[in-house]
Amino acid sequence: MMYAAIIVDIPNKAVSKIFEYEVPESMVSFTKVGHRVLVPFGSRTIQGFIVELKETVDYDTTKLKPIAKLLDIEPVLKPELVELSIHIADYYVDNYINVIETILPAALKSNYKKVLVGHDDAAIDWINARPKGPEVKYLTKEELKELRVFIKEERITEETIIKQHTAPKKALAVYAIVDDMNLENAPKQLELFYEIQAASEPTLMRNLTERGYSNHLVNELYKKGYIEKTEVEIERDPFKNKVFEADKKKALNAEQQENFNQIKQSIDARQDDIFLLHGITGSGKTEVYLQAIDVALQNGQEAILLVPEISLTPQMANRFKSRFGDDVAVLHSGLSPGEKYDEWRKIKEGRARVSIGARSNIFAPFENLGIIIIDEEHETTYKQNERPHYHAVEVAKVRAKYNRCPIVLGSATPSIESYARAEKGVYKLLELTKRAVNQTPIDISVVDMAEEHKRGNISIISDTLQDKIIERIEKEEQIVLLLNRRGYANFQLCQDCGHVSTCPHCDISLTYHKRKQNLMCHYCGYEETVKKVCAACDSTSVTFRGLGTEQVEEILRDTFNTDVVRMDFDTTKQKGMHEKLLNTFERENISILLGTQMIAKGLDYPNVTLVGVLNADTMLNLPDFRASERTFQLLMQVAGRAGRHQLPGEVVFQTYNKEHYAIQFATNQDYMGFYREEMDFRKVARYAPYYFHVLFTISSERMADVIEGAHHVHQTLSQQMSNTSIIVGPAPSPIERMNKQYRFQILLKYKRESGLMDVLKALDDHFFETYKAKGLLLKIDINPSLIM
DNA sequence: AGCACGCCGACT
DNA sequence: GTCGGCGTGCTC
DSSP: OOOEEESSSOOGGOOOOOOOOOOOOGGGGGOTTOOOEEEETTEEEEEEEEEEEOOOOOOOOOOOOOOEOOOOOSSSSSSHHHHHHHHHHHHTTTOEEEEEEESSSSGGSSEEEEEEEEHHHHHHHHHHSTTTTTTTSSOOHHHHHHHHHHHHTTSSEEEEEEEESSOEEEEEEEEEEOOOOTTTOOOHHHHHHHHHHHHHSSEHHHHHHHOOOOOHHHHHHHTTEEEEEEEEEEOOOOTTTTTOOOOOOOOOOHHHHHHHHHHHHHHTTTOOOOEEEOOOOTTTTHHHHHHHHHHHHHHHOEEEESSGGGGOOOHHHHHHHHGGGEEEEEEESSSSSHHHHHHHHHHHTSSSOOOSSGGGGGGOOOEEEEEEEOOOOOOOOOOSSSSSBBBBBHHHHHHHHHHHHOOEEEEEOOOOHHHHHHHSSSEEEEEEEESSSSOOOEEEEEEEHHHHHHTOSSSSSSSHHHHHHHHHHTOEEEEEEEEOOOOEEEEEEETOOOOBBOOTTTSSEEEETTTTTEEEOOOOOEEEEEOOTTTOOOOSOEEEEEEEEEHHHHHHHHHHOOOOOSSSSHHHHHHHHHHHHHHHHHHHHHEEEESSSGGGOOOTTTEEEEEEEETTTTTTTTSSHHHHHHHHHHHHHHHHHHHOOOOEEEEEEEOOOOTTTTHHHHHHTHHHHHHHHHHHHHHHHHHHSSEEEEEEEEESSOOOOOOOOHHHHHHHHHHHHTTOOEEEEEEEEEEETTEEEEEEEEEEEOOOOOHHHHHHHHHHHHHIIIGGGGGHHHHHHHSSSSSO
């Protein structure tokens, strides 16, 4: 007898375990690990995934049920990804099915729907008379009453159907079914018939219309019985209307060649080495990636490329498309679920051998990986902030080991942890120190805003920056300005009583958005219309403080009498707006591009010669041990946007913390200097890479419950952890209340804890079993990227 | 999650 | 007397 271990498709911790089923004799020969199946579960039938096939079983054999049905011909998950799912669920303390859902395209997620089935005419009529027909939805009290009678009399039954979100897309096509025809009097029809007959496969109707044959014309041939209609599967191709110019291999310089050779050696030898490619902006990392991928392809293997957020780096994706053509699948957040499903199938069926995408692209269903490349490895987007809280680099290491292939982590400003590993020899360090195109070095200056205020300039633009902006506008060159704060004003302040409007759910000040005339919470999305009087004392002298991009856009327009493109969350949340704004900026040679940190990434415009950071301190003051690192990386990155081509570039940082080492080292473009100083801080403060971290966040609407829960976590950790570990807290989270929930946090810092995973699992179980009903939640974040 | 089972109040 | 409220516990 053959049995299957199955994970059921119900996202609830209570059923996040392995259930066992019989494989019916008739199915044995084509049932495989990774198959999607339907299984009887309690009184219903649900979807599940086979994770193991075996001869023996742990559960009571008399209670076993057989698998009802296989849902696919080929398994949707390869054994590697089944193994990986289970590993991730265990490691990051999450439900199995949550992980499987993040690995598979959303289109394969089950969608249960209850429908009514009538068994006599009166019952069927009754069902159809309801506005929603057979769907069990929006039943009124009376309808429910009537329905009960039908069900009791067994004239209507309820059935659950499992619907797929997206099926392969179909389109109408036609093909010829006769050889001889009589179309002497209809030359256009004759021409069309020959066209259809000549094709080896059915011709898509839409292609015929494109070529100028009307639907009517096709239908004439159909009516006369010369052609037949059929439905064929088609691919949604998001790049359909794009033309890619072939991109040829570029000659590597000595440094690039040396690094490339090492990577090639690893690929050829099938070693799971991890390379840290530390290359300054413009040193030609991408060309090394391209050629390394080419090696894998030549060896008959596949490649994964991860980028922080693909919509921010269209130039990169285009370049890969140009080099490798149809071999490339591109997955990004702008695609519809159907488009994503098609790109996923392209990879799975071996029609694409390179896949480019953001974080979740690490799960691309390849079978024989030759290389995994993670560009801008220091970016926080590689860590998922929802469950499962996985980090793409950590997942990459597991996949690399399984596939015996190398990983390349590329960055101009590697994360402190990665560089430390490279220094220790855990990673192999590769360096690119020369710019591929010869350029004059960037000229970076710092403006002390405190000085500026003392001199009487209270504007957000310093005199120095103002002069430089005017100079560029006169020369018709372009300027990029960064302000890491969206909205119009940071908060609303009453000048009489000092009252600041705060979010009723989040204990954080509301941001004023002028265009929408409202106050918004940037954490939970709460909105209220702005009032002209103070909510606390009815005073009318309310003002707005703390400039945001919306207001600075106005200021720039007024001061410089020029066009400004503003790019922030509010102007780019609509699909395609990102690219559109950048195109406008480039094509129309708009003087100023103003934006939040999203502009720091990937921009490469030859006419940009001045970059200004209006407030370099916003990130410095975050209550997070990585605040300096973030600031340094952002400043380095944004500075790289200036003077990328022939024209010399200039950069201005405006700050109130002129002496801060993050700003100093960024000004001198000194990564190593920053790294050394930051490492000293991490060592003294006992943070990563000297310690690993786990962040526990306990939340509930009731403060008393939060305190009780936090106490329980603290006590458990104190008892179970060794004395080499440090437990910080419990303390209120930096944003004490978010979405009506009070939040407390505990940070565990450890070097080695062999029993940690069991303790985490026990804590998670305990919260589920005893506190869930109260609405008390525990979030466990392994290696958090943000401590807030 | 969803469904069955089970034990208490207000209605044909 | 029954219907139906939702608390509890189980699903291979």
